Amino acid sequence: MSEPTSIPEDLRRRLPAVNTLLVHPSLAEWREEVGERALTRAVRDTLAKWRDRLGDAEMALPDEATLLAEIRESVGRQRQRHARSVFNLTGTVIHTNLGRSPLSESAIKAVVEAARHPVALEYDLEAGRRGDRDRLVEDLLVELTGAEAATVVNNNAAAVLLALTAVGAGREAIISRGEMIEIGGAFRMPDVMTAAGCRLVEVGATNRTHARDFRQALGDESGLIVKAHTSNYHVEGFTASVPEPELAEIAHAHGIPFMIDLGSGALTDFRALGLPCEAQPGEAIAAGADLVTFSGDKLLGGPQAGIVVGRRELIAKLKSHPLKRALRCDKLTLAALEATLRTYRDSAAPERELPTLSLLTRPGTEIAAQAERLLPIVRQALDGIADVEVRSCRSQLGSGSLPVDRLDSAALAMTLPRGRDLARLERAWRRLPRPVIGRVHDGAVLLDLRCLASDSDEQAFVAQLSRLPDAWRAVS
Numbered sequence: 001m002s003e004p005t006s007i008p009e010d011l012r013r014r015l016p017a018v019n020t021l022l023v024h025p026s027l028a029e030w031r032e033e034v035g036e037r038a039l040t041r042a043v044r045d046t047l048a049k050w051r052d053r054l055g056d057a058e059m060a061l062p063d064e065a066t067l068l069a070e071i072r073e074s075v076g077r078q079r080q081r082h083a084r085s086v087f088n089l090t091g092t093v094i095h096t097n098l099g100r101s102p103l104s105e106s107a108i109k110a111v112v113e114a115a116r117h118p119v120a121l122e123y124d125l126e127a128g129r130r131g132d133r134d135r136l137v138e139d140l141l142v143e144l145t146g147a148e149a150a151t152v153v154n155n156n157a158a159a160v161l162l163a164l165t166a167v168g169a170g171r172e173a174i175i176s177r178g179e180m181i182e183i184g185g186a187f188r189m190p191d192v193m194t195a196a197g198c199r200l201v202e203v204g205a206t207n208r209t210h211a212r213d214f215r216q217a218l219g220d221e222s223g224l225i226v227k228a229h230t231s232n233y234h235v236e237g238f239t240a241s242v243p244e245p246e247l248a249e250i251a252h253a254h255g256i257p258f259m260i261d262l263g264s265g266a267l268t269d270f271r272a273l274g275l276p277c278e279a280q281p282g283e284a285i286a287a288g289a290d291l292v293t294f295s296g297d298k299l300l301g302g303p304q305a306g307i308v309v310g311r312r313e314l315i316a317k318l319k320s321h322p323l324k325r326a327l328r329c330d331k332l333t334l335a336a337l338e339a340t341l342r343t344y345r346d347s348a349a350p351e352r353e354l355p356t357l358s359l360l361t362r363p364g365t366e367i368a369a370q371a372e373r374l375l376p377i378v379r380q381a382l383d384g385i386a387d388v389e390v391r392s393c394r395s396q397l398g399s400g401s402l403p404v405d406r407l408d409s410a411a412l413a414m415t416l417p418r419g420r421d422l423a424r425l426e427r428a429w430r431r432l433p434r435p436v437i438g439r440v441h442d443g444a445v446l447l448d449l450r451c452l453a454s455d456s457d458e459q460a461f462v463a464q465l466s467r468l469p470d471a472w473r474a475v476s
Contacts, residue, residue, distance in 0.1 A: 010054075012051045021068075104354050148311055160261050174218070176227070178209055415443060
């Protein structure tokens with residue numbers, strides 16, 4: 001008769017109970033700091049992970065110290081916000097994935113004030129009755145662009161959607177085939193036109209569109225002519241497009257509006273700042289546009305918002321449309337936007353007060369000097385891990401703005417011995433308390449220093465470098 005087969009002990013039964021760990025003396029400080037609920041969640045999560053691990057016959061039962069360390073780590077992860085501040089050293093100044101434009105100090109102060117107290121958002125203080133929330137920024141936008149009226153929604157895609165729906169739904173929207181743009185997140189102009197209820201009419205060719213193309217397309221069903229600023233790509237060579245004043249003349253002769261989607265938008269002359277030229281809403285209005293849409297963030301340097309300026313009667317249609325309520329901005333956005341617009345109106349040098357403009361105009365020589373200053377410090381932190389040198393590089397504006405133009409900059413370039421993974425080094429930088437986001441390019445991890453502009457940011461960057469070796473060891 002054969003011997004009975006022994007059944008391996010289920011180690012999961014030997015894990016301590018939740019209540020046993022909760023009252024452990026070494027967790028008393030954590031319980032006091034984060035509360036009973038958060039600590040209990042961390043204990044349960046840690047025990048659940050060990051139950052999964054111990055399903056593997058090769059795993060050994062963890063000792064008490066290991067369990068307690070993992071519980072503390074779990075509590076730390078719970079307390080860490082998802083919307084964490086990072087160092088943007090990617091070389092893309094207005095980075096969509098990193099929140100685009102940082103706000104000015106005056107805008108931050110306005111947001112804090114609006115968050116802390118009730119504000120006159122939709123309340124007319126003079127009349128003592130309900131008012132229009134657009135009035136917080138409308139007069140400023142009218143003054144800065146020369147338009148008759150303005151309205152604001154939550155982003156520029158919403159601005160385009162609202163304008164097309166309110167003005168062109170059920171009718172034909174005529175646009176050049178070369179301006180059927182797609183931006184990040186698969187936002188496509190033809191899809192938005194369809195969603196707005198417009199019937200799309202493409203004219204011309206991809207590279208060349210003429211005035212006669214628009215004239216031939218006009219008919220009884222035409223609702224508006226649309227021009228989309230090709231802000232995220234550039235076509236060169238055998239090209240032609242119709243000037244905005246001529247498009248306005250064609251539209252108005254047929255009795256329909258002319259709308260321009262500028263995308264990024266700018267409220268200052270970039271050429272005067274030594275930057276590539278960028279179209280301004282005021283220029284579009286002067287050219288005869290009836291509606292102009294553009295972003296409140298990106299090149300304008302304010303909060304995410306979609307701005308529409310134009311003729312009073314058309315803006316009134318947008319304001320009264322049901323979509324306007326669904327797409328409207330909250331008090332924090334409007335407070336930040338008002339402060340940003342006041343800077344443009346009142347400051348003699350907005351490029352000094354608005355962080356985005358300040359970063360874009362930062363001299364390359366200043367960045368290069370900073371790179372040389374940081375080089376020995378970063379070399380010391382990565383001693384035995386990576387080689388570090390200073391490289392000249394080119395920053396880009398980002399968020400679809402001026403895609404061809406680049407800005408002189410300098411980067412710390414880190415290379416690894418053969419066989420080591422650059423992606424691992426990039427991950428190590430991202431594991432720091434304030435993650436550092438760079439890019440892998442040409443066989444190196446590059447940290448473009450254009451956006452490391454303030455003394456406080458540089459000090460914070462240096463202060464955490466001592467943790468880099470541990471971060472390297474922690475990633476695989």
